[in-house]
Amino acid sequence: MSVTRREFLKLTAASAAASAIGSELMVGSAVMGSPAIDWHKSVCRFCGTGCGVMLGTRNGKAVAVKGDRKSTVNCGLLCVKGFYLHKIVHAKNRLLQPLVRKNGTLQPASWDEAMSLVAEKFSAIIKEHGPDAVAFYGSGQGTTEETYIANKLFKGHLSTNNFEGNPRLCMASAVGGYLTSFGADEPVGTYDDIEHAELFLLIGSNTAEAHPVLFDRLVARKKNHPSTKIITIDPRKTPTNKIVDLHLQVIPGYDLAVMHAIARILIKEGYTDEKFISESVTFSDGKKKISYEDYKRFLEKFTPEYAAEKAGIDPQDIVKAARMFGEAKTAMSMWTMGVNQRTRGVWLNNLMHNIHLLTGKLGKPGCDSFSLTGQPNACGGVREGGGLCHLLPGHRKVAVKQHREEIAAIWNVPASNIKPKPGKHTMAMFSAIAAGDIKAAYIMCTNPAHSLPNLNKYLQGLKDCFLVVADSFHPTETTRLADVVLPAAFWGEKEGVYGCTERRSQHMAQAIQPQGQARWDGEILMDLARRLGHGKNFEHFKTPEDVWSEYITTTKGRDMDLTGAPYSRLRKVRGLRWPVPDENHPGTWHRFTEEDPLFPKEKAKGRRMYFYNKPDGRAVVFARPDKGPEEPVDADYPLVLSTGRVLEHWHTMTMTGSVKQLVRAVPQPYVEINPEDAKELGFADKDTAIVETRRGELKLMVRVIDRPRKGTIFIPWHWPEKLANLLTTDAIDPGSKEPEYKICAARIRKA
Amino acid sequence: MNRKNLFALIMFPLLFLLLIAYACSSTTTTRKVANQSPVTPAAVSEDEKHLDVDFTISCLECHTEETPEVVADWGAGTHGKVNVGCFVCHGDGEDEYYASPGTDACLSCHDSLATEVAEAQTDETCFTCHDGHKLKFHAEQHGGFGASHPGWLRPDSHIKSTHSPQYTGD
Ligand code: SF4
Numbered sequence: 001m002s003v004t005r006r007e008f009l010k011l012t013a014a015s016a017a018a019s020a021i022g023s024e025l026m027v028g029s030a031v032m033g034s035p036a037i038d039w040h041k042s043v044c045r046f047c048g049t050g051c052g053v054m055l056g057t058r059n060g061k062a063v064a065v066k067g068d069r070k071s072t073v074n075c076g077l078l079c080v081k082g083f084y085l086h087k088i089v090h091a092k093n094r095l096l097q098p099l100v101r102k103n104g105t106l107q108p109a110s111w112d113e114a115m116s117l118v119a120e121k122f123s124a125i126i127k128e129h130g131p132d133a134v135a136f137y138g139s140g141q142g143t144t145e146e147t148y149i150a151n152k153l154f155k156g157h158l159s160t161n162n163f164e165g166n167p168r169l170c171m172a173s174a175v176g177g178y179l180t181s182f183g184a185d186e187p188v189g190t191y192d193d194i195e196h197a198e199l200f201l202l203i204g205s206n207t208a209e210a211h212p213v214l215f216d217r218l219v220a221r222k223k224n225h226p227s228t229k230i231i232t233i234d235p236r237k238t239p240t241n242k243i244v245d246l247h248l249q250v251i252p253g254y255d256l257a258v259m260h261a262i263a264r265i266l267i268k269e270g271y272t273d274e275k276f277i278s279e280s281v282t283f284s285d286g287k288k289k290i291s292y293e294d295y296k297r298f299l300e301k302f303t304p305e306y307a308a309e310k311a312g313i314d315p316q317d318i319v320k321a322a323r324m325f326g327e328a329k330t331a332m333s334m335w336t337m338g339v340n341q342r343t344r345g346v347w348l349n350n351l352m353h354n355i356h357l358l359t360g361k362l363g364k365p366g367c368d369s370f371s372l373t374g375q376p377n378a379c380g381g382v383r384e385g386g387g388l389c390h391l392l393p394g395h396r397k398v399a400v401k402q403h404r405e406e407i408a409a410i411w412n413v414p415a416s417n418i419k420p421k422p423g424k425h426t427m428a429m430f431s432a433i434a435a436g437d438i439k440a441a442y443i444m445c446t447n448p449a450h451s452l453p454n455l456n457k458y459l460q461g462l463k464d465c466f467l468v469v470a471d472s473f474h475p476t477e478t479t480r481l482a483d484v485v486l487p488a489a490f491w492g493e494k495e496g497v498y499g500c501t502e503r504r505s506q507h508m509a510q511a512i513q514p515q516g517q518a519r520w521d522g523e524i525l526m527d528l529a530r531r532l533g534h535g536k537n538f539e540h541f542k543t544p545e546d547v548w549s550e551y552i553t554t555t556k557g558r559d560m561d562l563t564g565a566p567y568s569r570l571r572k573v574r575g576l577r578w579p580v581p582d583e584n585h586p587g588t589w590h591r592f593t594e595e596d597p598l599f600p601k602e603k604a605k606g607r608r609m610y611f612y613n614k615p616d617g618r619a620v621v622f623a624r625p626d627k628g629p630e631e632p633v634d635a636d637y638p639l640v641l642s643t644g645r646v647l648e649h650w651h652t653m654t655m656t657g658s659v660k661q662l663v664r665a666v667p668q669p670y671v672e673i674n675p676e677d678a679k680e681l682g683f684a685d686k687d688t689a690i691v692e693t694r695r696g697e698l699k700l701m702v703r704v705i706d707r708p709r710k711g712t713i714f715i716p717w718h719w720p721e722k723l724a725n726l727l728t729t730d731a732i733d734p735g736s737k738e739p740e741y742k743i744c745a746a747r748i749r750k751a
Numbered sequence: 752m753n754r755k756n757l758f759a760l761i762m763f764p765l766l767f768l769l770l771i772a773y774a775c776s777s778t779t780t781t782r783k784v785a786n787q788s789p790v791t792p793a794a795v796s797e798d799e800k801h802l803d804v805d806f807t808i809s810c811l812e813c814h815t816e817e818t819p820e821v822v823a824d825w826g827a828g829t830h831g832k833v834n835v836g837c838f839v840c841h842g843d844g845e846d847e848y849y850a851s852p853g854t855d856a857c858l859s860c861h862d863s864l865a866t867e868v869a870e871a872q873t874d875e876t877c878f879t880c881h882d883g884h885k886l887k888f889h890a891e892q893h894g895g896f897g898a899s900h901p902g903w904l905r906p907d908s909h910i911k912s913t914h915s916p917q918y919t920g921d
């Protein structure tokens with residue numbers, strides 16, 4: 001029988017639709033039901049959602065993954081990335097032995113040879129140029145224990161605060177927003193608010209692709225409660241739009257005015273919670289305190305018409321959005337990189353908190369201004385663990401004397417070891433590497449030669465410095481430039497804790513032995529500590545549990561108290577949401593309310609919320625100027641370029657690129673162009689184009705699609721052979737130091 | 752009887768056999784287990800090979816043109832809404848391909864259903880009741896352990912996820 005392709009495909013489809021099949025499928029064959037498989041409780045290695053997964057092993061190999069149905073995060077569901085994790089454990093690009101650069105090429109070496117070289121170089125450089133000539137660059141994907149060991153070694157023993165991590169490139173603006181608005185980092189509520197919210201405001205978040213299981217929860221919420229409304233503010237139509245009721249498709253970079261306009265309507269039309277404002281809110285213009293009346297006057301300029309003109313949308317849609325938000329009894333805002341990766345990221349974060357503070361839609365079921373994290377342990381390891389140049393573990397700062405003393409005591413070092421001056425933030429660090437001021441860098445579990453913005457400026461410096469990269473995969477853009485590459489044990493081959501978006505710390509079991517010569521990152525770092533003469537203070541770390549036990553002592557009495565979450569408890573439960581001050585405490589849903597164990601009842605005097613990290617207990621509503629992007633379009637570069645992700649790939653693709661099914665889903669890089677722009681510029685689907693910015697150019701396949709707003713183009717940044725970051729700008733937010741990946745000016749021509 | 756029905760009559764027994772075959776070979780990992788399982792894979796039909804097409808474009812892109820009805824069915828169901836792509840059940844098309852997939856992929860997310868089936872000692876599987884693309888029930892075939900999967904933690908049971916449940920593990 002000969003069939004055309006079309007008929008064949010139809011036939012295939014019909015079969016699935018028509019199958020009435022026997023029970024053998026479910027019972028006799030499934031890996032899932034096989035008693036020969038051992039299941040280990042773990043957490044997904046990918047995004048910040050933090051889905052619980054069960055890793056199935058057999059004869060020392062990872063053979064299957066299923067969603068952990070006991071996890072309240074995902075109730076057993078997985079997105080397609082988590083689904084293939086077991087394949088990634090045994091992927092072909094796993095690095096299984098140390099590599100050392102000899103005569104220009106990376107060659108296999110013994111652990112001892114590699115580590116002696118690293119220790120020798122680091123000692124020599126520190127001796128000659130001082131401790132600030134070395135740097136550490138970590139990751140929101142390392143475990144909390146790994147970041148803690150590295151922090152202790154670099155800040156406490158080597159005495160340099162040149163200690164950063166990639167969350168600087170993704171979450172720093174959210175941190176800045178939470179600190180300035182509420183006085184303390186990380187969200188007030190948790191995912192549990194999703195099942196109580198009547199309205200969701202998604203801004204700068206393609207939730208369907210970036211946080212798929214949370215999107216599943218939104219879909220389920222809407223299905224079960226059809227009156228649930230979803231608004232999105234985003235320059236691009238995305239798969240998230242499938243469930244959206246109102247889309248404000250703004251020009252990238254001009255949404256600050258829109259948020260102010262919404263706040264103005266909320267006040268003018270009486271949607272505010274005046275009691276809450278008078279009890280728990282104060283106002284500021286960013287420099288000084290202002291009055292509520294001053295704030296209202298500030299807002300006068302932000303009429304729907306003004307904001308709509310700036311953002312290129314219909315003023316009526318702004319009014320509609322504001323009324324929907326105001327009328328809903330409960331509302332939850334969620335955002336990710338579209339808000340954070342901006343030169344005014346902190347300000348926009350503030351404006352999101354503003355509308356919740358004005359309406360009192362905060363700190364009660366279904367109400368929250370909730371920043372979604374991109375990486376699985378950005379919150380846990382880096383934000384809470386103090387893995388940035390100005391922080392110390394337990395939400396502490398290097399600049400505060402008492403904080404240095406507290407940590408030095410736990411680390412068993414003189415307080416003078418910890419320098420009071422913050423080190424170089426990520427972009428400054430890589431600039432210093434490019435300038436030759438930082439001469440050696442240790443990079444753990446991340447791929448900056450792919451992920452930094454404006455790459456052309458930084459690659460040569462990475463080549464020239466003494467670069468040590470510990471990674472589970474090779475080659476990556478960064479390992480290619482390294483002098484020493486150390487094979488790190490991967491997920492499933494080590495034990496540790498990840499802390500996800502909702503303040504939840506979850507334990508991951510070690511399910512199999514590290515493959516080849518791979519070693520746990522903590523072990524590698526402690527080997528380095530020993531070789532540098534600092535072994536003594538790490539000797540008691542025999543297992544990750546020992547590290548965690550010391551780490552949680554740094555959190556005692558802090559706003560992120562994890563005292564009640566030792567391994568013995570974490571091994572059993574599906575994570576705990578801090579503050580969890582003792583082992584009988586169930587964890588906290590809404591911070592700064594009576595549910596919060598740290599809530600100071602006497603000080604609060606009957607107020608519903610008391611922001612105890614602010615001196616007056618009040619959160620701040622900010623009157624921030626509506627500044628536009630750093631590099632607006634002009635006659636030479638008339639298009640806005642945004643970069644982002646697709647569901648099936650993750651970050652620099654070192655993991656998802658090895659899974660055939662995921663590659664099939666999105667096989668090639670491309671640039672999305674709006675059909676109207678394509679027509680004007682003469683592009684057809686699948687043409688080849690050259691996208692150019694002031695920093696570089698890239699040849700890409702054209703995808704003509706009604707997704708980006710007219711006048712904007714979009715490139716997913718995963719593919720190493722087409723580095724979108726050759727084009728992006730490294731302009732940073734002055735507060736958070738996070739680069740404006742999301743907006744730069746570009747032009748496009750036929751190749 | 753119209754042509755379509757006739758076609759279905761011929762296809763069903765064939766598909767049944769095929770599905771039994773997939774039962775033992777539906778993923779790489781299944782094969783490993785299947786080596787020790789008494790079930791012998793049935794002969795693999797030619798139909799099991801995906802047509803040799805341009806594999807540099809995505810499943811969805813091609814199928815949106817070639818089988819728009821199927822893509823629409825999938826798109827209207829929850830799997831389409833939450834982007835559980837073709838490849839999850841059907842394989843990547845090149846290295847592995849399952850014209851009529853087994854239930855292993857289902858169970859990765861809907862694991863508790865397996866327990867339920869085992870307990871109910873029923874002959875039914877996911878596809879007894881669910882259309883693979885629309886996921887809707889075939890109402891007339893409905894029976895067995897019931898529509899609501901009482902033991903199955905469905906996404907909407909998040910509603911019941913009262914705060915900070917003290918799970919004690921398996
Ligand atoms: S949603 Fe995120 S955490 Fe959950 S399975 Fe997908 S990638 Fe993993």
